[in-house]
Amino acid sequence: MHILGTAGHVDHGKSSLVRALTGTNPDRWLEEQLRGMTLDLGFARLRFDDGVEAGIVDVPGHERFLHNMLAGAAGMEILLLVVAANEGPKPQTFEHLAILGYLNVQRVIIVLTKSDLVDAEELAFAEELVREAVRGTVAQDAQAIGVSTVTGAGLDALRVAIHDALVELPPRLPQAPPYLPIDRVFALAGHGTIVTGTLMQGALAVGDRLVLQPSGREVRLRSLQVFGEKRERVDGGSRVAANLPGIEVGEIARGEVLTSPEFRPGDTFDVTFRPYGPGVDMLRRRTPVRAYIGSAEIIGTLLLRQPPRAGEDVAATLHLRRPAAVFPGAAFVVRRLSPKDLLGGGTIAAARDDAASETQRSPEERAVLQALAAAGLAALTPAQIAAAANVREERVDALLGDLLEAGAVSRVQKPVAYLDAPAARTFFERVLERLSAAERETPWVMGTTSVALARALGIDESLLVRILASYVDDGRIVQRSGYYATLDFVPALTAEQRAFFEPLLATDPAQRFLPHELPDVVTELRRSRISGIAQAFDTLVATGILVKVGDALYTGRQVAEIRAALEGAIRRSGTLTMAAFRDVVGTSRKYAVPLLEWFDATGVTVRSGDVRVLRERAVR
Ligand SMILES: Nc1nc2c(ncn2[C@@H]2O[C@H](COP(=O)(O)OP(=O)(O)OP(=O)(O)O)[C@@H](O)[C@H]2O)c(=O)[nH]1
Numbered sequence: 001m002h003i004l005g006t007a008g009h010v011d012h013g014k015s016s017l018v019r020a021l022t023g024t025n026p027d028r029w030l031e032e033q034l035r036g037m038t039l040d041l042g043f044a045r046l047r048f049d050d051g052v053e054a055g056i057v058d059v060p061g062h063e064r065f066l067h068n069m070l071a072g073a074a075g076m077e078i079l080l081l082v083v084a085a086n087e088g089p090k091p092q093t094f095e096h097l098a099i100l101g102y103l104n105v106q107r108v109i110i111v112l113t114k115s116d117l118v119d120a121e122e123l124a125f126a127e128e129l130v131r132e133a134v135r136g137t138v139a140q141d142a143q144a145i146g147v148s149t150v151t152g153a154g155l156d157a158l159r160v161a162i163h164d165a166l167v168e169l170p171p172r173l174p175q176a177p178p179y180l181p182i183d184r185v186f187a188l189a190g191h192g193t194i195v196t197g198t199l200m201q202g203a204l205a206v207g208d209r210l211v212l213q214p215s216g217r218e219v220r221l222r223s224l225q226v227f228g229e230k231r232e233r234v235d236g237g238s239r240v241a242a243n244l245p246g247i248e249v250g251e252i253a254r255g256e257v258l259t260s261p262e263f264r265p266g267d268t269f270d271v272t273f274r275p276y277g278p279g280v281d282m283l284r285r286r287t288p289v290r291a292y293i294g295s296a297e298i299i300g301t302l303l304l305r306q307p308p309r310a311g312e313d314v315a316a317t318l319h320l321r322r323p324a325a326v327f328p329g330a331a332f333v334v335r336r337l338s339p340k341d342l343l344g345g346g347t348i349a350a351a352r353d354d355a356a357s358e359t360q361r362s363p364e365e366r367a368v369l370q371a372l373a374a375a376g377l378a379a380l381t382p383a384q385i386a387a388a389a390n391v392r393e394e395r396v397d398a399l400l401g402d403l404l405e406a407g408a409v410s411r412v413q414k415p416v417a418y419l420d421a422p423a424a425r426t427f428f429e430r431v432l433e434r435l436s437a438a439e440r441e442t443p444w445v446m447g448t449t450s451v452a453l454a455r456a457l458g459i460d461e462s463l464l465v466r467i468l469a470s471y472v473d474d475g476r477i478v479q480r481s482g483y484y485a486t487l488d489f490v491p492a493l494t495a496e497q498r499a500f501f502e503p504l505l506a507t508d509p510a511q512r513f514l515p516h517e518l519p520d521v522v523t524e525l526r527r528s529r530i531s532g533i534a535q536a537f538d539t540l541v542a543t544g545i546l547v548k549v550g551d552a553l554y555t556g557r558q559v560a561e562i563r564a565a566l567e568g569a570i571r572r573s574g575t576l577t578m579a580a581f582r583d584v585v586g587t588s589r590k591y592a593v594p595l596l597e598w599f600d601a602t603g604v605t606v607r608s609g610d611v612r613v614l615r616e617r618a619v620r
């Protein structure tokens with residue numbers, strides 16, 4: 001059996017196409033059906049009269065759910081690149097195509113959907129645009145077929161093309177050890193835990209003794225199903241549901257692998273890496289990344305051995321923050337931590353045996369590592385390390401450089417000092433847990449302060465700040481307005497808090513630039529019994545939704561509009577007096593003076609005698 005996958009921009013008709021081909025709606029969740037948008041992977045079975053069959057994996061097009069798309073993409077062998085004929089290629093058309101180019105796709109069929117919305121000429125034009133977009137990619141020579149799920153046009157031709165592609169594909173390494181990246185875990189009443197996934201290689205049979213990786217838990221395969229039908233044995237390329245007795249749903253998650261005992265998890269791999277064109281400038285010698293392997297997303301570091309060039313292979317080391325079990329030749333994709341731009345992908349050549357690299361370490365390196373391990377979280381300067389490890393200080397710098405590159409030590413700044421990498425890793429997990437807990441408990445706050453975090457974790461605050469700065473530099477957490485937060489966190493007010501601030505955010509259309517009086521607002525805040533209201537106010541100010549200018553409180557939009565009016569007036573007449581500014585914004589001296597001073601302070605204007613000029617002009 002083989003796996004067919006969809007890819008393409010949001011709303012281009014991927015799920016409708018799967019439904020038209022198979023009769024199954026791949027949007028399984030009620031929320032997906034209500035929103036008319038795919039959020040997570042969907043699955044369907046495609047069968048032909050002559051017995052040829054395939055599993056279809058349908059992916060979400062929206063970029064916010066790209067991590068879900070990636071969890072399903074590794075298993076695809078035939079790609080249906082879906083492009084709406086009335087829209088042509090869009091950002092995720094390119095991004096999905098690039099991602100799949102790094103994975104296991106053998107054949108591509110370009111499907112121009114919604115052909116009922118365009119005439120023949122427009123359809124031909126859409127095909128031309130797609131041809132241009134796929135030049136130099138895996139889809140370069142792909143057949144293109146126009147279809148409509150509304151009229152049924154083109155569906156038969158598409159079925160024929162899929163059938164032909166399926167019969168030509170070679171089987172997926174039936175003799176290799178089985179490797180099944182898990183993409184769903186659920187409990188079935190009376191049966192216990194079921195995991196599903198695409199069997200990437202090898203075969204599975206009922207009764208097999210298998211291992212869940214990276215946990216190393218041994219399991220027995222009680223029963224197997226392929227699209228609801230019981231099987232005694234399944235081959236590579238199948239969509240498999242496996243019943244695993246004696247293990248709870250909560251103990252397994254997407255990203256783990258069901259495999260035979262041959263594979264041992266590792267966290268450092270020699271890889272061949274090919275940068276994605278638009279991502280080249282974001283790559284450093286050492287880049288923190290999100291790595292996607294099988295159905296897993298794991299944070300790690302990519303170390304390049306040569307300067308990267310778009311589309312050219314380079315030897316690299318991929319170091320993962322938690323271990324993964326992979327087979328040689330397995331494909332991977334990496335994205336930037338934040339924002340999550342695609343950086344590239346490649347194949348894993350070999351796991352670096354940690355035990356081997358331990359023994360390959362020189363006595364001096366081992367002494368340095370021992371000194372750091374003994375110090376735990378207390379960062380040591382190179383001088384302190386030299387003394388503790390009994391190594392000359394000049395030598396220590398070179399040793400630390402190598403160890404840093406290998407991911408064996410972590411560095412903090414001000415002053416430069418080093419930490420034991422395992423201790424730093426464990427500590428990072430604790431920081432992340434604490435940040436996430438605070439974000440759940442008080443979602444209206446911007447994050448957690450270093451003082452609160454130091455207290456919760458029982459660590460000296462000045463050391464904590466230095467460690468946090470290294471996490472921020474690596475793009476593993478963010479710092480905004482004095483608060484630390486996880487990468488994806490967006491503060492959200494409660495309904496009650498929102499209702500309180502609603503009148504402040506509304507402006508009087510007759511007096512567009514009239515602010516609220518800050519002291520009045522503060523009095524009302526004090527009087528309010530709404531929980532967390534003061535912090536919610538701070539969040540609105542920190543995110544620029546509200547802006548304090550002296551004793552006045554503006555909305556961010558008001559300030560932006562005043563700024564635009566101010567810049568327009570100065571561009572017209574070169575300079576601006578206070579009186580002219582008052583006329584422009586139609587406000588009294590009481591508000592005009594602090595406003596102009598605020599624009600001076602924030603670098604928009606500069607005072608020159610009695611008038612203001614724009615700073616950009618002043619600098620020139
Ligand atoms: N006219 C016309 N509309 C279509 C066709 N195929 C899909 N649509 C409409 O396009 C919209 C999006 O279709 P979906 O199949 O949900 O698109 P999708 O690519 O799965 O979207 P995401 O999964 O969210 O990325 C729906 O309103 C469909 O009814 C078609 O062939 N013709």
Ligand SMILES: [Mg+2]
Pocket residue numbers: 014015016037038058059060061
């Ligand atoms: Mg969809």
